[in-house]
Amino acid sequence: MTDTTAAPSERRVPVWAEGLIGQMLALLIALTGGAVIIMLVGESPLHVYTVLLRGAFGSTENIAGSLLQATPIIVCGVAACVALRGGLFNIGVEGQLYVGGFAAAWVGFTLNLPAGLHVIVALAAGMAAGALWIALPAIMRARFNANEVVSTILMNYVAVLLTSYLTIAVFKRPGGWSETEPIAETAYLPQLLDGSRVNVGLIIGLALALGLYLFLRFTGAGYAVSAMGSNPKFAAYGGVRVKRNILLVLLSSGAIGGMAGGIETLGVHRRFMEGFAPGFGFDGVIAALLANGNPIGVVFAALFFGALRKGSLLMEVETGASREIITVIQALIILCVSAQILIRHRGGISGEKRWKF
Amino acid sequence: MEILSQVFTISLIAATLRTTAPILLVALGGAFTTKAGIFNIGLEGQMLMGAFFGVLGSMWTGSALGGLFFGVTAAVLMALTFSFFVVTLRANEVVVGLALNIMAGGLTISLTKAIFGVRGSIVNPSIVGMPRIQVPFIHDIRPLGQILSGYTPLVYVAFAMVFVVWLILFRTRLGLYIRVTGEKPEAAQSLGIRTARMQHIASIICGVLAGVAGVHLSLGYIVMFAENMSSGRGFMAVAVLIFSGGDPLKVLLGCLLFGFADAASLRLQTMGVSSYLVLMVPFVVSLSALFLLSWRQRPRIIRETLDKLTAPVVAKGRGS
Numbered sequence: 206m207t208d209t210t211a212a213p214s215e216r217r218v219p220v221w222a223e224g225l226i227g228q229m230l231a232l233l234i235a236l237t238g239g240a241v242i243i244m245l246v247g248e249s250p251l252h253v254y255t256v257l258l259r260g261a262f263g264s265t266e267n268i269a270g271s272l273l274q275a276t277p278i279i280v281c282g283v284a285a286c287v288a289l290r291g292g293l294f295n296i297g298v299e300g301q302l303y304v305g306g307f308a309a310a311w312v313g314f315t316l317n318l319p320a321g322l323h324v325i326v327a328l329a330a331g332m333a334a335g336a337l338w339i340a341l342p343a344i345m346r347a348r349f350n351a352n353e354v355v356s357t358i359l360m361n362y363v364a365v366l367l368t369s370y371l372t373i374a375v376f377k378r379p380g381g382w383s384e385t386e387p388i389a390e391t392a393y394l395p396q397l398l399d400g401s402r403v404n405v406g407l408i409i410g411l412a413l414a415l416g417l418y419l420f421l422r423f424t425g426a427g428y429a430v431s432a433m434g435s436n437p438k439f440a441a442y443g444g445v446r447v448k449r450n451i452l453l454v455l456l457s458s459g460a461i462g463g464m465a466g467g468i469e470t471l472g473v474h475r476r477f478m479e480g481f482a483p484g485f486g487f488d489g490v491i492a493a494l495l496a497n498g499n500p501i502g503v504v505f506a507a508l509f510f511g512a513l514r515k516g517s518l519l520m521e522v523e524t525g526a527s528r529e530i531i532t533v534i535q536a537l538i539i540l541c542v543s544a545q546i547l548i549r550h551r552g553g554i555s556g557e558k559r560w561k562f
Numbered sequence: 563m564e565i566l567s568q569v570f571t572i573s574l575i576a577a578t579l580r581t582t583a584p585i586l587l588v589a590l591g592g593a594f595t596t597k598a599g600i601f602n603i604g605l606e607g608q609m610l611m612g613a614f615f616g617v618l619g620s621m622w623t624g625s626a627l628g629g630l631f632f633g634v635t636a637a638v639l640m641a642l643t644f645s646f647f648v649v650t651l652r653a654n655e656v657v658v659g660l661a662l663n664i665m666a667g668g669l670t671i672s673l674t675k676a677i678f679g680v681r682g683s684i685v686n687p688s689i690v691g692m693p694r695i696q697v698p699f700i701h702d703i704r705p706l707g708q709i710l711s712g713y714t715p716l717v718y719v720a721f722a723m724v725f726v727v728w729l730i731l732f733r734t735r736l737g738l739y740i741r742v743t744g745e746k747p748e749a750a751q752s753l754g755i756r757t758a759r760m761q762h763i764a765s766i767i768c769g770v771l772a773g774v775a776g777v778h779l780s781l782g783y784i785v786m787f788a789e790n791m792s793s794g795r796g797f798m799a800v801a802v803l804i805f806s807g808g809d810p811l812k813v814l815l816g817c818l819l820f821g822f823a824d825a826a827s828l829r830l831q832t833m834g835v836s837s838y839l840v841l842m843v844p845f846v847v848s849l850s851a852l853f854l855l856s857w858r859q860r861p862r863i864i865r866e867t868l869d870k871l872t873a874p875v876v877a878k879g880r881g882s
Contacts, residue, residue, distance in 0.1 A: 525676065533669055543653040
C-alpha cells in the first residue's frame, strides 16, 4: 500500500514509518483506555498487564502457546486482508473458519488415505467449504451489489449453528460431549516443536502472508485488485473486470478462512468440537484492519493478538479481570486506527466511504 | 398438514407480535441513521449495552423504569461514540460499528464478572422486569384479547413507534433535514442545514430506540442478562434497513417477517426439531430476504411496483 499512495518528495518520514507511528500511537491509547477499564472492574492495571505479559512470554511454553494462538489469527488475518485490499469486507471469516474446520475434520475421520495425501485433501476440503460458505454473498455482491458486510455477518451465525448441529446431532462421538470422533492419524498436521501443539499451520500462515504480499506487489492481477480496492470506478475504466474480480477476491478470502479452520482442527484439536475456535475469525479481521491491509503487517498484528490471548488465560486465573478485557483493548485499537487513517485521507461529505488505502 | 395447523394458531400471532417488538424497535432506530446517510452496523452493540445496563439499572433503582433509563443512557453513549468517530472524525462506518460491537461484547462480559463474579449470565431475584398490561375491556374478549392484550408496555411502544417515526421523518422539519442530509448532503449544506449536527441527532435517536430494544430483551419476557443476548438481532435489523431503505412501513413489514420466523421456529422446537436448526431459521430468512430483494432491485419495474404496494403513504411524503 506504500506504493499506491505515492509520497510527495518533500515528506521527511517515509509513508510506512508514518503508518507505523500511527499504529503505535493507537496501541498506546488503547492500552491506556484498557487500563481505565481495568480500574473500572476493580483491578490494578499494572498488575493485570504484568500478568498478561508473563502469561504470554513468561516461559518457553508460554511463548509456544502464544504462537499457537497466533496461528489461526494469521491465516484469518490474511483471509480478511485479501478482501480488504479489494475494497471489500469479509466479516464472515469466523463462519468460514467453522465450516472449514468441520469439513477438514470430516475428511479426517471419514476417509482413509495415505499419510501425506490425507492432510492435503482435508485442508483442500476446508478451503472448498470456506469458499462455498462465502459463495452466495460473493455472487450477490458481484452481480447485484448486495451488501457483503451484513450477509457475511449473518452467515457467521448460520455457520456456528450448522456445525454445532452436525457435531451434536449427526457426527457425535459415542460417549463424547459435543465433539466428533477424532481424525485419523494420517490427517494430523505435523507439529513443529515437541511438547507443544504449534504446528505446520504457522508456516502455512507465514507463507500465505508473504505470498499475498508478493502477489499484490509484483503481479498485474495483484495491482488490479489493489486498484479496485482504492477506486472501483477508475479501475473499471482502466479495464479491470470489477465484477469478476469481486467474486474471485471474496471466494479466495473465504477459501483462506476455511483453511484456517482446517489448520485448527487438524493441527490442534484433531477433531471438531463445538466452539473450537471462538473469535479467531474476528481477531483476524481486526488484525487486517490494524495492519491497514498490509499482509506483512497482519503477521505482526496477529502475533500480538495471539500473545494477548495467551496472556489473558493466565490473567483470568490470577486476577479478577476477565479475559474479555483484551477484546475491549482490541476494539479500542481499531477505533483509534480507524480515526487516524481517515484523518489523513479525508474525503468529501458525500464521497464514497468505503475503506480506502 | 396437521403440523401446520398446530403451528398456526392465535397464540402464534401473539408470539409473533412479541418477538417482532425488539427487532422492530432497533430497526426503527436504525431508520434514522439510514435516512441520515449512515450505514449503522453498530446497532447490535447498542442493543447489548441497553440490555446489560437495563438489568443493572433495574437492580440499582429497584424499578423497571430505572432500568429503562440506564439502558437507554448506555445505548445513547454508544451511539454518540459511533457518531463522533463516523461523523466528526470521518472514520469508516463498518470499522467503527464492528469495533463498538466487539467492545460491547467484551465490556458486558467483563463487567458481569467484575460486579457479579460470574461468567455467562445474570439471574437475580432483585432484577425488576416490565409489568404486563391488561388492556381493559379488550382483554376479556376471547380471540381479540389474546392478540391485543397482555404484553409488556414496550411491545405497544414498538408498534406505536412505527407511526411516530414516520411522523417525525416525513412530517417534521427535523425529519426533512435528516432526509436531505442523507440524500443530498451538498444541497443540504447549501441550504444552511448543518449536516454533521443532523447526523449526530439521528444517531442519538437511534441509540434511544436501540436502548429501548435492549431493555426489552433483558427486562421484557425474560428477566435476566446473558452473554451476547442480542444474538444477531441488531444485524438482522441492518438487513431489514438495507432492503427497506429505512421507510417505517417497510421496516414494519420486514420485522414482522422475522418476528414470525422467530415465533414459528420456536414452535418447531417444541415439536422436537433440533434447537440448533430452529435458531438458524431467522438468520436464513433474513439472508434470503436480503438476497432476494437485492436481486429484485435489478428490474426497475418490479422495484417500483413493490414500492407502490408497500408504501403508498411514504411515497407521498417523499415529494420533498
